Amino acid sequence: MRTSARNYYLVPYVAWIALFVVAPIVLIVYYSFQDIEGNWSLGNYAHFFTPVYMRMTLSSFWYALLITFFSLLIAYPTAFLLTRAKHKQLWLLLIILPSWVNLLLKAYAFIGLFGTYGAANAFLEAVGIGRQQILFTDFSFVFVSVYIFIPFMLLPVFNSLEELNPSLVQAARDLGASPWTTFRRVVFPLTIGGVKSGCQAVFIPALSLFMITRLIAGNRVITLGTAIEQHFLVTQDWGMGATIAVFLVIVMAVIMVVTGQRRKGARG
């Protein structure tokens, strides 16, 4: 027999898991079955499946999809070019650096930039388009969100591109593939894992944004995150808030399982 020394390290770690991973989720589920008076009820779920919440859920998903899509659209070429750049580690650091600046400050900056007299409007006026209402629109919401999420998409894609064996690209070229075919048939399929984890890293948080909706979208966009915040901190209807949270947790789990399994399959 192998000497199986007791794994004492597990004690504090499992305690942490029990207290801060398992217990909160159990409590969320518990609260989702409580009405506002503290009685057991399925009312919250019934309420969740009414058109009001369904519409909100759909628009949440729609915005999250848009944000994920545009993040990928900008981040993939950036990552691709980065892997080919000289001093790529420095470039990477420079691109990540803004993500380390407090999120609130960046959102706040956009209030100024997109404001009626802000730089964006000054530019539009100079170009001849004229002043527009930018702040508190869907556009500004998506723009700012993409801005904030780009590093989350960029890093996994960059890493998967870095892991790509360059001789595979050379092999494809050697076998007569054009650059575009090489990209489509070799590079992209091999970096799909990074794309997936990037999408995962953007989509889930994008579903549950609430700060940006309040500051930038001016409550025009109500996401599931905003609704949870509203229920917990404003209307004090914890049961309804918990119900939406349960829904988000389930969505998250589904996304994790799906992307996780696919990645395993792709490797095998």
Add this chain to the structure above:
Amino acid sequence: MTSQPIIRFDNVTMQYDGDDAVLSDVSFEIEPGKFYTLLGPSGCGKTTILRLIAGFIQPSKGDIYLNGQRINGVPANKRQVNTVFQDYALFPHLNVYENVAFGLRVKKLKQAVIDEKVKEALRFVNLTGYENREIREMSGGQRQRVAIARAIVNEPEVLLLDEPLSALDLKLRTEMQSELRELQRRLGITFIFVTHDQEEALAMSDEIFVLNKGRIEQSGTPTDIYDEPINRFVADFIGESNILPGVMIRDYYVEFAGRSFDCMDGGFHPNEQVEVVIRPEDLEITAAGAGKLQIRVDSQLFRGVHYEITGHDESGNRWLVHSTRKVRVGEEIGLDFDPEAIHIMRFGETEEEFDKRIEAFTEVGDEN
């Protein structure tokens, strides 16, 4: 005079849950001050024996004794044995000096003592002046020496070496072989060396244990094992050989390849089916028609010191010949060999039975 064995294995079995035994019912004794080699293909259990001695694992069954004391259950850090690991396992965050000093530091020796011992150990492996080097600045051969210094500085009674030369290139490996052998003589302690390289084993050892599938197939001095392999596995694994089916017509008289030959082995039943081993370097090429056997040459490779020639005889047996004489492919040649070159192996004979037969047979021979 046989002194008390320094290590003794008593029917040791090693088995991980549910799997086949890695080591089954192994017993042996190791005498102090000798160079031992555990030789076998990968997965034969040689490293398991080493890890059992070191104390990294504990046997499922059986007992292990160190200096007559049963040491089952004694953890690795409480055993007077040290190991040189396959990839050296030098601590990357410590320099040469601190690597060598590690064992002394955990024993909380005084700095002055540590200093002296580390210097001494480094001198022993010719690394004086390298104290402050980082491990990553050292070459493969130098790392090897640091690993040895780190082990011997603790003055172990037994030094375990787990394929320590496998990462080195051929030239360095040959150099280190003689260096290790020399080191063992100077230190006078027991070395147990694990390798899958039979040439290495033959060159370095006082005693070799040939292992296969968790059992010791044969043990003995390099010449014993080379000249008298007890079965096909050993004959095949150690050196190159021609192994042919044969019939022992009577003692000292064997038939193979369609002919009968005098030989030096006895103790068989009349007309017993046996296997015949002839080493390729024991075959001498003669002109066609001369010699004891005729073969046709199929291929020839120049190996530097000799030509490696393959051919086949009339009965279809394949022959491997090492010769300094050049032949032509397709040519018919004769092969000559002495009765001493023929070694007979009994089917399914264990080492114990082999020894017993040789002993009984030698006694009979003496009486005659």
Add this chain to the structure above:
Amino acid sequence: MSRTSKGKWAWSNLYLIAVFVVLYAPILYLVYYSFNSGGTMHGYDGFTLEWYGEVFSDTRLLIIVLNTFVIALFSSAISTALGVVGALAIHKVRSLRAKNALLSFNNVLIVNPDVVIGASFLILFTIVGLKLGFGSVLISHIAFSVPIVVLMVLPKLQEMNPALIDAARDLGANGWDVLSKVVLPFIKPGIFAGFFMALTYSLDDFAVTFFVTGNGFSTLSVEIYSRARQGVSLSINALSTLLFLFTIALVIGYYLINRRGGRIVEAGARP
């Protein structure tokens, strides 16, 4: 480098520079207007340090800054310790299934939306009866930083040749010696990376803190949020500039430590 033509090279650099400019524009915009005597984020009237003066005379804000740093330092120190223990625990588990299960649990707090974490912690603290404030924020930050530290330390542990532990045991080291003289020094870069990540996560967190902060206590993120909702105030710009400089210092520190430990560990902030 396989650049077929000069034109391609120029275009690719142009694209990178464009992305780069867009990423930095808001930050530089903030910095620029922090020196604006005009009092708004448009129409630069003239240079002033007035807003910096305002920041340094705003005791409430300074206390909040202090709170934020105290929380960040304590939470990252404690979560680093817990995370290292967690990584060691996961590393020691032999069964692959148990290991994967532990890792999945570990990752829940990383992929779980912040709002959900915040809301569920709020419920937890309310049920337990913990008063919302410094304690609840500190505990939350520790809780959500632990898994990041685990993820930073675990690869280092896996990178470590298991023979090193055998070697240490072989040389007479007991369990504590092995941990303190071999394992911890080896995974040190991972521990530092974990600590820095925990620090930035804590400094950056808004959503979770917002839920569990209660009334009397505030961190910078929460404070900026409530001030930003009231409109533009250039003292926030001044504060941003200071924080940006601090962040750069932090990143340089992190970069230097990481360069010693090898390649840059992938890092990002929380939304």
